[in-house]
Structure formats: C-alpha cells, structure tokens
Amino acid sequence: MTWTRIASVEQLGEDEALAVSLGERKLAVFHSGGSFHVTDNICTHAYALLSEGYVEDGCVECPLHQARFDLSTGAAMCAPATQPIRVYPVRIEGSDILVEA
Numbered sequence: 001m002t003w004t005r006i007a008s009v010e011q012l013g014e015d016e017a018l019a020v021s022l023g024e025r026k027l028a029v030f031h032s033g034g035s036f037h038v039t040d041n042i043c044t045h046a047y048a049l050l051s052e053g054y055v056e057d058g059c060v061e062c063p064l065h066q067a068r069f070d071l072s073t074g075a076a077m078c079a080p081a082t083q084p085i086r087v088y089p090v091r092i093e094g095s096d097i098l099v100e101a
C-alpha cells in the first residue's frame with residue numbers, strides 16, 4: 001500500500017465530486033462536510049458512476065436509482081443498494097489529496 005496523489009483540494013468545492021483513475025481502479029473523490037473522501041466510483045447496485053451523483057451531508061446519492069451511501073464508512077443507507085462501497089484512507093498534504101490504495 002502506498003500513498004498516491006490523486007487530486008488537488010482546489011479541484012473540489014463543498015459537495016462536489018471528481019472521477020479519477022488509479023491504475024485499473026475507478027475512484028471518486030468527494031468533498032463534503034468539510035472532509036475529503038475517496039471511494040470506488042461504481043455503485044454496488046448496478047452500473048452508475050457515483051461521481052455523477054448528488055452529494056450532501058457526507059453522503060452521495062446514486063444518479064441512477066437514488067441509493068445513498070455514507071462517504072465515511074461506505075455503508076448503503078437506503079434501497080435499492082444493500083452492499084457498501086469501498087472507502088479508502090485519505091490524507092491531505094498541503095493542497096494535495098493523497099489516497100492509500
């Protein structure tokens with residue numbers, strides 16, 4: 001496991017998301033509740049990009065069927081998703097957002 005720079009804090013306003021690729025992985029970076037979060041970008045229900053979802057109160061709502069996920073824990077908060085999304089450790093260094101993946 002190594003820390004990798006994936007974005008800059010200036011790229012994300014509050015309640016915004018960004019899609020990033022890390023090798024083969026499709027990740028999403030979120031800024032919500034004053035914190036930055038990195039998760040897998042593909043919804044666990046079907047195929048939709050969570051980086052295109054609605055971000056609010058530390059959660060993201062899937063753009064396809066509106067399941068909500070907690071960005072801190074990855075937990076699925078409501079149907080139709082039942083499986084959590086994977087979340088990754090995040091560190092901020094200066095203006096860099098680093099992820100351990």
Ligand code: FES
Nearest residue numbers: 043045046062065
């Ligand atoms: S694809 Fe995300 S809730 Fe269905």
